[in-house]
Amino acid sequence: TPITTDVVMESDGGFDFVVAESEENEISFLENSKTKTVTTSANDGITVAFLIKPKKVGYMKIKVTATSETESDGLVEKLLIKPEGETHYENKASLVTLKEGETFEESVEIKIPDNIVQDSERVSFTVIGDILGPAVNNLDDLLRMPYGCGEQNMINFVPNIVALEYLNKAHKMIEKIKTKAISN
Structure with a gap:
């Protein structure tokens, strides 16, 4: 006997639902949830896909529920959103030899590219008093x-x-x- 099920994906505001007409013309919808109705036979599985567009890098909560006339089930998972693109590393080394009582100061300019993925920039400094x-x-x-x-x-x-x-x-x-x- 075929079973009809409503599969609902809810947004916590961390992503938008997207309808892809083509890769250049994707349309985002500001809806809180999206529902797809599927029909399958008992003891069979079916895949339901929702196209979403994350709003930021980091963890995002995904909540999906499936409801038929007689049963329902749900799932809440965290999805890690990583920045797209390539990681760019830049290293600037300075070797300084100081005599007793001398000081050293250096300014370092940090150039962040214009096309950086939002919230993905990281800067770290390491200062070591010993070359080895x-x-x-x-x-x-x-x-x-x-x-x-x-x-x-x-x-x-x-x-x-x-x-x-x-x-x-x-x-x-x-x-x-x-x-x-x-x-x-």
């Missing part, structure tokens, strides 16, 4: 176990040797790291 600081902070990833043939092992030993030399000369040797580097 990032390597020392990630020594567990830098130290490697020997494997493979002799040539591969020799190449893998170089980071261990450089790290040990640096830590010795900088008086920053940690016994746990020394043991790991020597045993590898």
Whole structure:
């Protein structure tokens, strides 16, 4: 026996419903919900699609209910909306050597492209007082176990040797790291 079901998708204001006439001429509707009526046989499934256009980046609540003459069910899920386009990274490194009592100041201009996806910009700064600081902070990833043939092992030993030399000369040797580097 065929079953007729109304499938309703509700908007919490985080998206608009869209009717796509063509990719260039999509029309957005400012409705709170959209209903589609489908008919299927008992114990069969059917796919119902709603075309939506998110208004912002981040999590959006999706609520869908299906109601027939005898049954109803609903689902509420969070959907993560990520910015479209490509991530653009820009790095500006400055190496500064200061003598005791000297100071340093630098202004950095941040250029944000005109065609950026709204609310997707991110800026981060890292200041390290030691040129090998990032390597020392990630020594567990830098130290490697020997494997493979002799040539591969020799190449893998170089980071261990450089790290040990640096830590010795900088008086920053940690016994746990020394043991790991020597045993590898």
